[in-house]
Every structure is written in C-alpha cells, then in structure tokens.
Amino acid sequence: MHVVVLGAGVVGVTTAYYLAERGHEVTIVDRALSVASATSHANGAQLSYSYTDSLARPEFVPKIPSLMLGLDPAIRVRTLGNFALYPWGIHFLAQCTNAKARDNTIAVLQIALRSARLIAELQDELGLEFSYRRAGKLVVLGDDAALESARARRELKLQHGCVTEVLTPQEAIEMEPALGAMRQEIAGAVYSEHDEVGDAEAFSVELGDWLQSNRGVTFRPGTEVTGIRRDAGRLAAIRTAAGELACDAAVVCLGPWSQAFLRPLGIDPLIYPVRGYSVTLPPGPVAPTISVTNIKRRIVYSRIKGQVRIAGFADFVGFDVRADDERLELLLQIARELAPEAADYGVADKQSWGGFRPVTPSSRPVVGASKIPGLYLNVGHGVLGWTLACATAQDVASAVGQK
C-alpha cells in the first residue's frame, strides 16, 4: 500500500518507520522545511516511562479557581475568547475522578513500558545518535499530600511492572546534588531507575534520514496539507497546497494541529494545545545527571548533548505566542532559584523555544482507524509524545490495512 504520513514530528517519523517495516511504500508530508521543527524540536528530552500520571485527577479540581486567577506562575489560562478550551475543559473535568485517573495512568503506563522496549530494539538495530542514555528520573514532590498520592500511584504501577522507589529529601539530594538548593521545597521524591533521556529532534532527523536512505521513504517538506479527497466514501488522496497525493491510506500525525485538520472531516479528537517552553544551557558546576521533575513548579531538568535542558510551564492560551519572551524569562528565573548551580544561566547564547503539547482530556493518545475508511489517527500524545511515540507508531502501523 502507498501510505501518506501527515506530519514529520517524532510521532510521524516513527509511524513511517513501522509502516516501512511492514513493507508499505511511505511518503511523509510536512509544511515545515525540516523534520521535528515543531513540538518535537526542543522538548524536555525525558523518556519518562514511569511517570505517566494523568493530568486529570480529583486533586486538580480545587486548584482550578486559583489557576483561573493566575495564582500559579507556571500556568496561564486565558478565559476570554478561548473558545476551544471550554468543550475540552468539560471533558477534562469528567476525567477528574479516582477511577478515571487510575485507568488513564495505567493505560498510558502500558504504552510507555512497551515504548521503552521498542526504542531499545530500534536503537540496537539502527544505532542512531541522539544522546540516548539511561539517566534515571527523580520526581520531586512539594508537600505531604502530593507525596501520599504518589505513594498510592507507585503501588498501582508496581502491579503493572513499573518499579519505582520513594526517597526522603535527604536521600534524593544525596542521589542528585543539584537538588540541594530546593531542599526546603522537597517533601520526598520518587526515583525511577529505568527512565531515559534522548534528544527527540536528533532522533527524528536521524531516523528520517535512515528511512530515506534505507527504506525508500519519500519526504515532502514545505507542503501544507489542506484536506482529503474521498472516492465512494473511502480516502483516495490527500489534498495539499501543491496538489493531490493519491494514496491507499494516510495516518494523521499533525500533533497540536490535528484538531484543525480533523474537525472539518467530522472527527473531533479533543486536542488542546498546551504551551510550554524550554531553554538549553551549558552545564553549571552542579549540573544534574539524573533527570529531575519538580511537580509543584512544573519544571524539568535534563542533561543531553553535554548541556542542560530546562523545560516547563503549561499555558492554556490557544495558539497565542505573544507572551513567549516573558514566559521564558520567568522559566529561567524559577529554574535558577531552584537549582542555581545546575546551569550557566548567564550565557549569552541561550537556546530558547516554545511548543504546543497536543493534550487530550484523558491524557491518552488517540490511535487507530478513524470513521473514514483509509484514514488513521496517531494524535494527542500530550506531555509524553516522545516517550510514547514508538508504541503508538507500531500500533497504528499494524492497524493500517486491517479496516
């Protein structure tokens, strides 16, 4: 079959890989000129197989008024004119029960654990250069309530084969000295030895090159996808600004823009673009070697390419990027306050970036056949797209041609 993959982020490129492995002829189309230039470009770099806790949880509900009032510096919510937020928010609230939070966390955990095996297999076979390393991860918790609920989730995950360890503040700081300056804010931490780091952009670029050289995959950059053409109800071609691409099937991997593409087709995966930011800096004298996630401050530190990547924040402002400079400044300020010696914050050449996480109300990606025969979805990977990419790509590739 000739299969067109829409979108060349980490999800699109891994989808192309598993499709090509199944013997399909694959074309990848993206409006950008290069692979992984959008959400997959400079994310937190964490392959966070163990921390799959769903965003929608009962504890989140009482925090909503203070978030709407702008009292958490790490979250911005625009209420006026932000029409896409309301239907998404209603579905998100419906997921904020204990039962749903548990099911969503485990569903994503199972995808993540499978992804861990697949990325290791892929790497054994292809040997790509993307700063891939078993760094381990420390999730720092700011108060006793957060620690207690993390303990409960730890037990739950253990039943599904995910082994993590709860540490005291002292144990966490001994393990990762970069946490020393945030000692006052640490009630405890969860350590996962098996979590990894890697540069999602380098992975996607290397895998894209390998696919073109070794599997005859065609990449059509600079090509805006505009819609589809059907023949007797079945997908017959992808419409692009440069003309039609006839195909037997297509997989939508348009990340946060999937919603805009799918809604006119009567498909609503309920994806909201949640803005986050990153800066990449030279390491400081006490740079972390273990990945660190500070839940309360919504900030992560990772070590890749010999540098320190700091990412975080969650802004519900639609596709608005006007406050980026201000938000990046605040991210740097908080990162420095929490871990002053982790990075060289004063360096002139700060690599700053912002991206839109494609978040569904349940935190679960939407993967598989759509209601249009021949059109498949691999969308809505949210805060964990890099972590989940290999497993969802394998799933969608095996669904293609089945229906």
Ligand SMILES: Cc1cc2nc3c(=O)[nH]c(=O)nc-3n(C[C@H](O)[C@H](O)[C@H](O)COP(=O)(O)OP(=O)(O)OC[C@H]3O[C@@H](n4cnc5c(N)ncnc54)[C@H](O)[C@@H]3O)c2cc1C
């Ligand atoms: C600040 C931040 C930190 C993060 N940290 C982590 C982390 O540590 N670990 C983790 O696992 N995940 C992390 N994520 C999430 C992860 O980056 C995303 O889930 C993932 O990159 C989504 O990949 P994607 O391929 O679906 O989307 P994208 O990478 O955005 O790819 C979609 C592609 O579609 C193209 N496109 C869109 N519309 C059109 C059109 N009409 N025509 C043609 N092309 C089009 C775009 O150009 C783009 O290349 C983070 C995200 C952010 C923002």
